[in-house]
Amino acid sequence: MATVGRALLILALVVAAYGLLASIYGARARRPEWVASGRRSVYAVAALATGAFAILELAFLRSDFSFSIVASHSSTTTPTFYKAAAAWSSQEGSLLLWLWLLSLWSSLVLFFTRRQLRLVAPYATAVLLGFAAFFAGLLVFKASPFQTLAVVPAEGSGLNPLLRHPSMMIHPPMLYSGYTLFAIPFAFAIGALITRQVGAADWIRSTRRFALAAWFFLGIGVMLGARWSYMELGWGGYWAWDPVENASLLPWLTGTAFLHSIMIQEKRGMLKIWNISLVLTTGILAILGTFLVRSGILDSIHAFVGSSLGVPFVTLIGIMIAGSIGLVVWRREALRSENRLDSMLSREAIFLANNLVLVGLAFVVFWGTFWPLIAEALTGSRRALGPPWFDRYTVPLAIVLVLLSGIGPLIAWRRATAANARRNFLFPVGLALLLGVVLAALGVASRPLALAMFVCGAFVVFSVGQEFWRGVRVRRAMSGDGPLAALVALVGRNRRRYGGYLVHVGMAVLFIGIAASTAFNDTTDVRMSPGDKTTVGGYQFTYVKPTSDAAFSGAGNIEKISFGAVVTIRKDGKTVATLRPERGYYPSRDSSLGAVGRYFEGEATSEVGLKGGMRRDLWTAMTPNIRELQPVIDEADKAFATVAGQLNPEEAGALLGRTLRLLIDRYESEPPPATFRLITSPMVTWIWIGALIVIGGALIAMWPAPDAARRRATARLAARVAEDLGRTETRTA
Amino acid sequence: MHPARKRRIRLVVALSAAVILACALVYTSLSASNESVQPSQLTAAQSGVSYQLTGKVADGSVRERSGGVDFRVRDRTGARSVPVSYTGAVPDPFREGREVIVTVRKQGTMFVAERDSLITKCPSKFTEDSNQKS
Numbered sequence: 001m002a003t004v005g006r007a008l009l010i011l012a013l014v015v016a017a018y019g020l021l022a023s024i025y026g027a028r029a030r031r032p033e034w035v036a037s038g039r040r041s042v043y044a045v046a047a048l049a050t051g052a053f054a055i056l057e058l059a060f061l062r063s064d065f066s067f068s069i070v071a072s073h074s075s076t077t078t079p080t081f082y083k084a085a086a087a088w089s090s091q092e093g094s095l096l097l098w099l100w101l102l103s104l105w106s107s108l109v110l111f112f113t114r115r116q117l118r119l120v121a122p123y124a125t126a127v128l129l130g131f132a133a134f135f136a137g138l139l140v141f142k143a144s145p146f147q148t149l150a151v152v153p154a155e156g157s158g159l160n161p162l163l164r165h166p167s168m169m170i171h172p173p174m175l176y177s178g179y180t181l182f183a184i185p186f187a188f189a190i191g192a193l194i195t196r197q198v199g200a201a202d203w204i205r206s207t208r209r210f211a212l213a214a215w216f217f218l219g220i221g222v223m224l225g226a227r228w229s230y231m232e233l234g235w236g237g238y239w240a241w242d243p244v245e246n247a248s249l250l251p252w253l254t255g256t257a258f259l260h261s262i263m264i265q266e267k268r269g270m271l272k273i274w275n276i277s278l279v280l281t282t283g284i285l286a287i288l289g290t291f292l293v294r295s296g297i298l299d300s301i302h303a304f305v306g307s308s309l310g311v312p313f314v315t316l317i318g319i320m321i322a323g324s325i326g327l328v329v330w331r332r333e334a335l336r337s338e339n340r341l342d343s344m345l346s347r348e349a350i351f352l353a354n355n356l357v358l359v360g361l362a363f364v365v366f367w368g369t370f371w372p373l374i375a376e377a378l379t380g381s382r383r384a385l386g387p388p389w390f391d392r393y394t395v396p397l398a399i400v401l402v403l404l405s406g407i408g409p410l411i412a413w414r415r416a417t418a419a420n421a422r423r424n425f426l427f428p429v430g431l432a433l434l435l436g437v438v439l440a441a442l443g444v445a446s447r448p449l450a451l452a453m454f455v456c457g458a459f460v461v462f463s464v465g466q467e468f469w470r471g472v473r474v475r476r477a478m479s480g481d482g483p484l485a486a487l488v489a490l491v492g493r494n495r496r497r498y499g500g501y502l503v504h505v506g507m508a509v510l511f512i513g514i515a516a517s518t519a520f521n522d523t524t525d526v527r528m529s530p531g532d533k534t535t536v537g538g539y540q541f542t543y544v545k546p547t548s549d550a551a552f553s554g555a556g557n558i559e560k561i562s563f564g565a566v567v568t569i570r571k572d573g574k575t576v577a578t579l580r581p582e583r584g585y586y587p588s589r590d591s592s593l594g595a596v597g598r599y600f601e602g603e604a605t606s607e608v609g610l611k612g613g614m615r616r617d618l619w620t621a622m623t624p625n626i627r628e629l630q631p632v633i634d635e636a637d638k639a640f641a642t643v644a645g646q647l648n649p650e651e652a653g654a655l656l657g658r659t660l661r662l663l664i665d666r667y668e669s670e671p672p673p674a675t676f677r678l679i680t681s682p683m684v685t686w687i688w689i690g691a692l693i694v695i696g697g698a699l700i701a702m703w704p705a706p707d708a709a710r711r712r713a714t715a716r717l718a719a720r721v722a723e724d725l726g727r728t729e730t731r732t733a
Numbered sequence: 734m735h736p737a738r739k740r741r742i743r744l745v746v747a748l749s750a751a752v753i754l755a756c757a758l759v760y761t762s763l764s765a766s767n768e769s770v771q772p773s774q775l776t777a778a779q780s781g782v783s784y785q786l787t788g789k790v791a792d793g794s795v796r797e798r799s800g801g802v803d804f805r806v807r808d809r810t811g812a813r814s815v816p817v818s819y820t821g822a823v824p825d826p827f828r829e830g831r832e833v834i835v836t837v838r839k840q841g842t843m844f845v846a847e848r849d850s851l852i853t854k855c856p857s858k859f860t861e862d863s864n865q866k867s
Contacts, residue, residue, distance in 0.1 A: 051860055162825060235822040235849070242852075364758075371762050378759075382769035384785040386850070387838065389765045525821060527799040605825050625797055675800065677822050730857060 002067060005146040006057040009139050012048040012099070015041050015454055016133035020126045027122035027195075035122045039110050042125060045132050053087075053100045058282060060087050065156050068147040069093055075158035077559050085169035091294065091309075092145035094172060098290065099135040101173070102180040105210070106132070109184050113206050117645055120203050123191035124184075142309055161560075161586045171224040176287055177284040184210040185258075186283025190274055193327040196334050198272055204262055209702060211262075211279070211686050214286075215255045216698045221250050223691040234606030234621040234701045236679045237522060238687070240580045241390040243298040244370040248288035250362055254282040257358035260351050260408075267413065268348060269338030273328065274355070276335060280324040285362075287317055300371060303463025309577055316608050343415040350411055354404045357397055364393040378570035399452050405504045406460035409467050428462035450519035453511055460508035464501045471498075491700060500703025503694050510690025516683035517617075524597045527625075529673045530565075537680030540570045546624075546671035547580060548664045557653070558660055561585045561599055563667055563673060567609060568711045579609025581620045581676075594637030595644065597655055598662065600626050612685050619679040628672035629663070636663060767836055772806055773813040778839045786817070786837045786844065792829045806833060816842070821849035828853075 019041020026034030056067075058209045060083050065071040069090045074083050088095040106128040113121055139145065163169070185207045225245065226238040239245065258278040264271050291313035292298065328335070341348055367374070368385045375383035410424040436455040444451045469489070475486040484691045491498040522537030547564040564582030568575055588602035609620040636659050644652050767785040778784065786806055789815045795806035800821035807813060809832065817837055827833065832854040837844035 232825075234825050240852070363837035367758060367762070371766060375762070375766060379763075383763070384769045385762060385766045389762070392761070392765075525800050601828075603826070604828075621822070627797055673799075675797075675823075 001055050001059065001064070002146040002148045005052050006140075008048045008052040008055070009096075009144070009146070011138035012045050012052070012103075013133060013140050015044045015048065016129045016136055018038050020129040020133060020338050023122045023126040023129065024258070025454070027126075032118075034126075035118075038125045038129070038231070039114065042103065042106050042110050042129060042132070045129070045136070046100075046107040049096070049100040049103045049132075049136075052145075053096055056082060056087050056093060056096060060084060063156065065154075066148050067145075067154045068149050069145055071149060071153050071156045073157065073159055074478070078159050079164075080165075081299040082159050087145075087174045088176075089159060089163055092147075094176070095135060095139055095143055096145050097173065098176050099139065100138070100181060101134060101176050102128070102135065102183060103132055104326060105177070105181050106187075107182060109207065109210055117188075117191075117203055117206060120188055120194040120197050122520060123194045127187035127190050128183065129275065131187075134312070138309060138312060139400075142312065153565045155538060157589060161584065161603045162232060163259045164605075165228050167224040167697045168228045168232065171221055171228060174217050174221035175289075176221075176223060178214045178216075178221055179251070179290055179639070180247075181210050181214030181217060181254060181367035182282050182286040184214070184396040185279045185572045186286075189283075190323070190327065193276065194616070196331060198276060198331060198334050204266065204275075205403060208259075208262060211282075212257060212259060212698065212702050215252060215259060216695070216702065218248065218252045219691075219694065219698070222252060223688075225659075228690065230684070231608060231610070232335055232605065234608065234677070236608075236619050236621065236677055238512075238684075241368065241387045241541065243369045245646075246294050246365050247285075247292040249365055251282045251285040251289060252368075253358050253362040254278055254285060257355045257362075258282055260358075264348050264351055270348065271352070272337060273279070273320075273332070276328060277324075278355075278359075280320075280328070284317060284320045284324065287320060288312070289652055291317060292369075293706050298369065310525045345411070345416040345421070347413045350404055350408045354401065354408060356454055357401045357404065361397045361401070364397070365390070368378040368393075395449050397454075398511060399449065399456055401451065402456040402460060402508055406456065407464045409501055409504065410463050412598075424463075424466075427466055428459050432456070432459035432507075447519040450515040453515035457508040457512040457515075459718055460504055462490050464505050467501060468498070495703055496701050499697045499699070499703075502697025502700060504697075506693030506695075506697055508690070509693060510687050513683045513686030513688075513690055517681045517687065521679060521681035523677065523679045525675060525677050527673050530671055534678065535582065536678045538571060539576070541620070541676070541678050542568045542570070543674070543676070544568055544578075546668050546674075547582070548667050549582075550660060550664060551584075558599070558657065559586070561609070561660065561664065562628075564607070565622050565676075567620050567622075567676070568610070569618050577611035579611060579618065579620050581609035581622045582607040583623055594633070595640045596636040597633050599660065600629075600633060614685055615682060617681045617684040619677075619681060621677045622668070622674045624674040625672040629667065632663060632666060741824075771811075771813075772815045773807045773808050773811060775839075777813050780839045783838050783847070784834055784844075785834060786815070787812075787832070787834050789832050790827070790829050795829055802827075806835070815844050816828070817844045817846055819846035819851050821846075821851065824851060824853040826853040827851065 019038045022034045022041065025039030026032065026036075026038055056069075058064075059067045059070050060074050061080070063070065063083070064072060071089075073090050073093070074086045076234050078086065088097045106125075110121065110125060110128075117124075132534045188203045188207045189198075192203050197203060222245075222721065225248070229240070230238040258275065261271050261275050261278060265275050287688070291310075294309045294313065341352070343349065358665040367563045368390050371385050372382045375381065398455045406428065410428070412420050432455050439445075439451055439454055444454065463487070471490045472483060472486045475481065479486065479489065481489060500591060522538045524534060526534050528534065528543040530543055530545050533540055535541070544566040547566060549561075549564070551560040551562070552558060552559050562582045562584045564580055567579045567581065569577040569579065584605045584607060585600050586603045586605070588598040590598060590601070593601045606621045606623075611618040639660060640656065643655070647655060738842075767783045769785045771788050772786070775784065775786070781858060788808055791805035791807045794803075794814070794816075796803045801818070802823050803816065803818050805814040805816050817835060819835060834852045834854075836847040836850040838847070842862040
């Protein structure tokens with residue numbers, strides 16, 4: 001099977017290279033049959049990549065350890081869901097996932113636009129096939145997922161325990177969908193520049209939905225990563241300004257700016273250079289994000305090491321940057337705005353300000369992320385910036401961004417009048433300020449930046465609420481519908497607008513959650529034994545008793561040993577939560593560490609104890625002091641080693657099971673002290689709720705409007721009639 | 734005012750603002766950042782200055798204590814190591830031989846880490862496969 005997989009990838013590379021040349025030749029020589037052949041090459045690459053990916057998935061599901069990456073990233077004891085997802089936990093598998101998703105999305109967009117964009121599409125096809133050829137080339141020459149082992153091991157290393165979390169398994173496909181979907185507007189923008197079609201609205205309309213989908217998937221990927229960090233990494237945070245985290249945020253920020261500013265181009269024919277630059281930058285940042293994870297050029301918790309992919313990626317990014325700048329300069333005349341800004345008090349001006357803030361945020365994140373390299377160039381020594389530096393710039397910018405996202409929906413296009421401002425702003429501004437006064441009186445004024453975020457966030461919610469209320473009122477007056485039916489009809493008739501408003505509300509809620517949970521959280525690290533108590537944020541945490549468990553694999557082997565604790569949390573004399581944080585120990589495969597000792601020398605993961613709530617999260621993680629059990633572990637290893645040689649494998653397995661059971665019992669009867677991280681953090685749940693609202697809003701905005709669907713059906717019918725007429729005419733002739 | 738002159742003034746103002754902002758960014762970045770070093774580069778470390786120390790956790794050096802952990806960090810490729818005393822959350826992947834990044838200040842002979850600054854590289858990521866491939 002590995003040979004078939006390799007052959008499919010080689011074929012994909014050849015077909016992509018052929019399609020690239022065919023598309024360019026077809027466009028230059030005005031030969032539609034070559035253009036069509038180029039487009040079909042994309043479909044063929046998608047089919048070949050699907051075949052290769054299916055073979056890899058099958059190898060993982062069948063635990064075929066003749067595949068090198070299956071042996072090093074899976075095992076027979078890995079649960080089936082994680083076996084399927086383990087394919088993209090490796091460098092090679094994740095590159096194949098990239099190629100597969102890119103070819104699928106490319107096929108989709110080229111299929112939908114097959115009868116449109118006749119000038120732009122061939123060049124866009126060539127760019128997309130260029131990306132496909134690049135990744136297929138990496139998979140063929142640099143990082144083949146179909147490497148096989150000379151000696152097939154009986155068992156694999158297993159998936160890293162830290163990744164055994166549902167959100168971490170869905171996180172990479174979401175991120176890669178975002179990255180690959182951003183390649184589509186990039187490719188069409190290049191096509192539009194080459195063919196001087198930059199002012200045409202059709203390429204923007206055709207690819208905007210893909211840009212929105214890219215933004216949507218990338219956003220989900222970022223949030224899943226944050227959720228995984230909060231639930232799985234045992235430090236209680238969700239964002240650490242790590243270079244690899246930042247790399248995923250960068251295209252999302254510029255993509256958000258693009259989705260807003262493109263509306264100005266559509267409505268007023270303005271900001272063409274800005275828009276094309278944004279879409280090109282976003283495409284480049286998507287590739288940069290993919291590269292940063294693999295290069296090891298920056299010190300990151302997530303960076304892949306030992307990779308030799310740096311040079312090809314730098315070359316690709318260099319070509320993308322040089323090509324983009326060259327094309328924009330070449331076509332600068334065609335990119336002139338058709339209109340000018342009428343007033344600084346207009347929706348266009350607010351969108352422009354929103355764009356500047358988003359690009360400013362992206363620039364700050366980019367600067368902070370690449371500062372070690374910049375500093376090395378400037379001073380000769382590598383220097384690194386920590387979270388406080390990022391917070392200093394991003395927090396004020398985020399507050400302004402939230403404020404603008406509330407003003408945007410209310411202000412008129414072209415020029416706002418005083419009457420318009422009074423009518424639209426009085427209610428939301430008044431209510432938000434009133435809330436601010438109440439919160440300040442309650443003591444929130446001690447954190448002025450958090451207070452500012454709460455007021456701005458509330459302003460967004462009230463302003464959008466007012467827009468919905470007014471829309472429903474008009475709809476009811478026109479149709480006589482009930483409130484709910486009027487709301488559904490209102491949103492259904494203008495999904496893009498009201499979906500967008502919901503996204504604004506979701507972002508405001510999300511930022512309120514971030515502001516509250518960072519400004520008002522209480523964190524304590526404390527060493528406790530059973531019976532010990534400590535107070536954090538007004539809550540009394542009590543370590544009641546130790547817990548332990550052993551998880552068995554299907555073959556009867558012990559997969560994991562868990563040592564944990566029962567922690568009760570009381571406030572005002574009442575028990576508000578009972579949590580059970582654990583630390584799971586997965587055995588090392590190194591038998592020289594001792595039959596028992598190897599269980600505590602492998603990977604260890606935290607299972608946090610969490611009581612989430614709308615007002616506050618109570619969060620705990622614990623690490624038992626295993627060193628105090630070390631004499632017992634050493635003794636067990638010695639005893640086991642002396643008798644193991646005289647036992648058959650079954651007897652040895654049974655003896656090991658009994659020994660581990662004794663150790664587990666010993667932990668419960670004489671528990672060593674454990675270090676606990678105890679956190680009370682307000683409104684963390686609002687972050688996840690905000691993200692869900694954003695997802696809902698984005699889905700509404702992406703869903704085709706009924707009239708658009710009808711237009712498509714009519715166009716299909718017209719095309720069929722034209723085709724039939726053409727046939728009739730040919731026969732008649 | 735003539736529109737061309739107006740555009741020139743706007744351009745000059747925008748460029749001046751950009752230059753001022755860029756200078757401010759460089760200045761704050763230089764003053765807020767820590768030098769990134771490996772243990773062998775800490776021989777002339779000054780007391781009270783923060784460094785971002787990167788390297789591997791030396792074998793047999795980890796000692797857990799209340800609220801934190803003491804360990805030695807060695808060069809990625811080399812044996813030179815320095816002692817680090819860390820307080821705060823210990824990341825799950827932290828163990829001997831793993832690559833870590835931690836912000837430290839010299840205090841006597843010891844390097845005291847900034848609270849919660851310890852990060853350990855995720856071992857899931859692409860390491861060169863040591864298995865023999867055909």
